[in-house]
Amino acid sequence: MKQRVGMIDVAREAGVSLGTVSNVYNQPDRVSPATRLRVQRAIDRLGYVRSETARVLRGRPSRIMAIVVHDLANPFCIALVQGAEQAARRAGLGIMVCNSAGDPAEETRYASLLIEHRIRGALIAPTDSSGQSITAMRRSEMPLVVVDDSRPGRDACSVAVDDVLGGELATAHLLAAGHRSILFVAGPARLPQIQARSRGALRALARARLPASAVTQLDCEKMTVTAGRDAAARILGMRTLPTAVFCANDLLATGVLQRLFEAGIRVPEDIALVGYDDIEHAAAAAVPLTSVRRPARLMGAQAANLLIDKTSSASPVEHTHRQVVLRPELVARRSSSRPGMHVPARP
């Protein structure tokens, strides 16, 4: 069982001093080509690998960053992760994925794990608005980028989508198709994203000079397919059915679609349906789903790049927080098309 081989061993093997080996890595041009080669050979011979652990301890920025999401089962989060992973990979970094599963306690636990590891920084899609873990991280001076939190906070970098506009787009689309009885199937009302989308719906009504009563809201505890099925069950129990349903999320919409289908209600003929996020699944559903697209991969990538810039700049003091707000986009598909003017099946 051989001992771990360190820089000293390499130095001895190459017949130079410790510092020279370090220089070969960090200031190659300060070392004469001959010595450099000798050191290189020693490194290969011994199969030496630098210890990041020691480098970080010495003050170098870590090459690991983290992304904390609230639901790994949600394709939107997955897309965020993919985007971030891709950007990180380009910069030679690795990504730690933390699933808070919507539990603020888990989020906090992960936060302390990350702080203890002195990682490069974190992308965080906060679970609750209180932002306990965020303040914990900020206290530890860990670089942070907040993702998918629409509230305009000037005290941190963030990447988000204009959810008010998103809600407006969806609603306006349905209004334009003639719907005057729209149900907004919302997620937990405490989430700022949900509130924003709801405000967007109202704005659409105002723009169209229609009464606020044209949209009613139905809150759900979770934003999953199952929750969508439950919501649909509640819809079916209503005295008068809405003519259109706008869901806060494509998973909810998928659940609603399934349950309505089972009840023999046709989409879009009987009820028009619009989702949110435009996850990949949406286009391939039984009835291709109209949805408000949020560019998740792009968001992940932008957030990661923001963090990388932030932590690469030589002078971290003069850093100003940047807020990126992306525009959502309505993707019309069959689930909301007016009878007789079907959108072709091909996505």
Added chain:
Amino acid sequence: MKQRVGMIDVAREAGVSLGTVSNVYNQPDRVSPATRLRVQRAIDRLGYVRSETARVLRGRPSRIMAIVVHDLANPFCIALVQGAEQAARRAGLGIMVCNSAGDPAEETRYASLLIEHRIRGALIAPTDSSGQSITAMRRSEMPLVVVDDSRPGRDACSVAVDDVLGGELATAHLLAAGHRSILFVAGPARLPQIQARSRGALRALARARLPASAVTQLDCEKMTVTAGRDAAARILGMRTLPTAVFCANDLLATGVLQRLFEAGIRVPEDIALVGYDDIEHAAAAAVPLTSVRRPARLMGAQAANLLIDKTSSASPVEHTHRQVVLRPELVARRSSSRPGMHVPARP
């Protein structure tokens, strides 16, 4: 701008020595309750957090482990990650997710990143059979668990599914429904998993005393929805259509289903369809998809636990590699039901 606070600061604040603070963490019962409390208070007051970096450098096992998958876009891999993440969380560890994107070079790059970081260990779903990165890791003595590689190697821990059985189950199911002209839409033929499923198909034929010609194979470069659409296009160009299609993967099956539908071919009436993996999406498809279920989350969790056990045992020398092989299971849904005996729509 305050200086980072370390153990010495805590010690000074509590009026004890450095070692005592360390003992409060590592051997709490060696220090008197009074002192312990005093130290605790100092820690809280100063907002001190231990540096994992320093601990690892001193020889403590890291609290980060990694999982390397070949395609983050594949729900099967996501499920693996979810399982591993859950298990890791229970053990207080964090998971680093690395997407090799099917590129052995990336896999190797990640491998060295992981080694440099001296992480706890790695779960790896290898991209190519050569296993370059695996040998790199093994040379560095990093604990390893191979996931989803069916080849029986006694030189590493592994968690896999019996893919031969999986291929047999799917084929036998179709044979039992009377199909005698089955097409196996395979992935890259070099992948051992694909080879195993193919062998399974042959075994099913042998068991049923049918000629090997009852199953033909169609290779695809990738295993994505798009590849599935392309495969379907090729199928449509055949002189005589098969009566059943068995896809190496649910993504392929989804693509095939879409393309066949567009061509006006009904599933299962005209062609029966069976997928593999049983991703969540499969049950919710337009035509619920029959599939061979692989318990991905369980695999991820088991692999993670294997790794945790391995790295927690006091005596790492007397460790014997364990190979876990799980049984796949056929989940019959409408896409393969015989006309007239429909499985109910509800998944």
Added chain:
DNA sequence: AGAAATCATGTAGACCGTTACATCATCGAG
């Protein structure tokens, strides 16, 4: 009772593998 052994607490100091910085040779040019 006095010496010795036991015990609970703390302390001191040597690492772990790097990096940064100050120092020190060496040598040709002016």
Added chain:
DNA sequence: CTCGATGATGTAACGGTCTACATGATTTCT
């Protein structure tokens, strides 16, 4: 002979863990 370059060396951090040892109080033995 002094000056600058240039290249290599030595060493002090970084923030912990851990072993060995000092301290004093309490118990045990003779």
